[in-house]
Amino acid sequence: MTARARVLPPTPDNLALAAEALRRGELVGMPTETVYGLAGNVFDPVALARIFDVKDRPTFDPLIVHVALSQRARRCADLDRLGLVDSSALSEAARSRGDLLMDRFWPGPLTLVLPKKSDVPDLATSGLPSVGIRMPDHAIAQALIAQAGLPLAAPSANRFGRISPTNAQAVVEELGDRIDFVLDGGPCRVGVESTVLGLEPDGTLKLLRPGGVPAEEIERVCGLAPGSLQPASLADSKGRSAPSPGMLESHYAPAKPFIVLPSALDGLSDDELLELAPAGTALGILMQSGDAQAASERVSRLSGASCVVEVLSASGDLAEAARNLFAAMRRLDASAAESIFAEPCPNPSTGLGHAIADRLRRAGAKRKDLFSR
Numbered sequence: 293m294t295a296r297a298r299v300l301p302p303t304p305d306n307l308a309l310a311a312e313a314l315r316r317g318e319l320v321g322m323p324t325e326t327v328y329g330l331a332g333n334v335f336d337p338v339a340l341a342r343i344f345d346v347k348d349r350p351t352f353d354p355l356i357v358h359v360a361l362s363q364r365a366r367r368c369a370d371l372d373r374l375g376l377v378d379s380s381a382l383s384e385a386a387r388s389r390g391d392l393l394m395d396r397f398w399p400g401p402l403t404l405v406l407p408k409k410s411d412v413p414d415l416a417t418s419g420l421p422s423v424g425i426r427m428p429d430h431a432i433a434q435a436l437i438a439q440a441g442l443p444l445a446a447p448s449a450n451r452f453g454r455i456s457p458t459n460a461q462a463v464v465e466e467l468g469d470r471i472d473f474v475l476d477g478g479p480c481r482v483g484v485e486s487t488v489l490g491l492e493p494d495g496t497l498k499l500l501r502p503g504g505v506p507a508e509e510i511e512r513v514c515g516l517a518p519g520s521l522q523p524a525s526l527a528d529s530k531g532r533s534a535p536s537p538g539m540l541e542s543h544y545a546p547a548k549p550f551i552v553l554p555s556a557l558d559g560l561s562d563d564e565l566l567e568l569a570p571a572g573t574a575l576g577i578l579m580q581s582g583d584a585q586a587a588s589e590r591v592s593r594l595s596g597a598s599c600v601v602e603v604l605s606a607s608g609d610l611a612e613a614a615r616n617l618f619a620a621m622r623r624l625d626a627s628a629a630e631s632i633f634a635e636p637c638p639n640p641s642t643g644l645g646h647a648i649a650d651r652l653r654r655a656g657a658k659r660k661d662l663f664s665r
């Protein structure tokens with residue numbers, strides 16, 4: 293790959309350059325608090341086609357639109373005025389629920405899926421009658437949207453199916469030969485993508501993708517019973533297509549075999565660990581918490597296999613683990629390890645644990661099960 297993309301510090305000059313490029317229909321690598329996005333003008337079908345092309349993304353996978361709005365303008369009616377949302381398709385109750393969610397969670401990692409206006413090209417939404425919208429909690433993203441004067445369609449800035457980038461260098465690794473520049477906003481604070489939430493015309497909510505805003509917080513704000521907001525299934529029992537087309541089973545995948553362990557390393561017997569790490573092999577280990585050194589020592593004592601260990605959060609803090617997840621997966625993918633074994637998330641149904649468990653499961657989809665447990 294010959295990287296031509298330049299990583300630009302977010303100076304006023306560079307922001308102006310990027311905003312101008314967006315207005316010309318070009319694409320820009322944009323930092324957000326979740327992951328870096330590949331941004332283009334949502335109202336320009338040529339720019340949208342470029343996004344799909346640059347990412348090798350199938351056109352059945354819809355894009356998220358990024359807006360920057362003042363506190364007073366975060367309402368369904370304002371999104372309607374911007375040419376994005378058909379608020380007349382929402383009931384009164386749905387509109388006030390949408391307004392409440394925007395008021396509480398924007399800017400932030402919550403994407404709301406709302407009835408779309410015909411101004412939004414079908415390419416952006418893959419022909420769906422709805423459009424996903426969020427306001428990123430990132431000063432550079434907001435400045436870029438404001439200066440371009442455009443809502444920006446921006447999927448994560450990785451090639452389709454691969455690990456989302458959480459720093460500017462990772463965007464260059466993914467798309468460096470295909471785009472001109474990336475605005476450098478430093479490492480992403482959240483580290484996993486936004487929660488995608490569908491708002492139905494009657495006000496019902498559907499959790500379409502777990503992400504940076506925990507489902508519990510949405511339930512609390514909307515006065516829903518704890519646990520009532522469950523992820524929509526990928527395909528319904530009659531085999532009809534998924535409610536959120538991009539929720540493919542295999543995603544976020546490293547190039548190397550990636551296997552989620554049935555338990556943390558501490559829960560594996562010596563025999564089981566030996567099976568993962570026969571002498572003479574090199575393995576990567578993604579630990580949720582604890583001590584990398586102790587893990588490597590155990591492996592080298594057992595078989596002498598070499599191992600590269602990444603720990604998401606030594607203290608087991610979920611926010612820290614989410615922030616480190618994709619960069620750690622990337623480092624293991626680039627290391628000498630032949631395959632990568634990941635500890636399962638210990639809290640798969642609380643807070644950010646939900647999103648972490650989802651990303652691990654899909655990074656490891658279609659890989660063999662271990663120890664036939």
Ligand code: TXA
Pocket residue numbers: 324326327328329330353354355356401403405417420422423424428446447448449484485486487488500501535536537538539
């Ligand atoms: O945090 C994020 O959301 C990042 C940053 C860049 O903002 N973006 C992101 O975009 O993760 P992307 O393209 O990687 O994921 C978009 C996903 C789709 O795959 C789909 O699952 C869901 O959002 N989505 C978008 N529009 C939808 C719609 N109209 N209906 C259902 N799901 C939709």
Ligand code: MG
Pocket residue numbers: 447448456
């Ligand atoms: Mg993505």
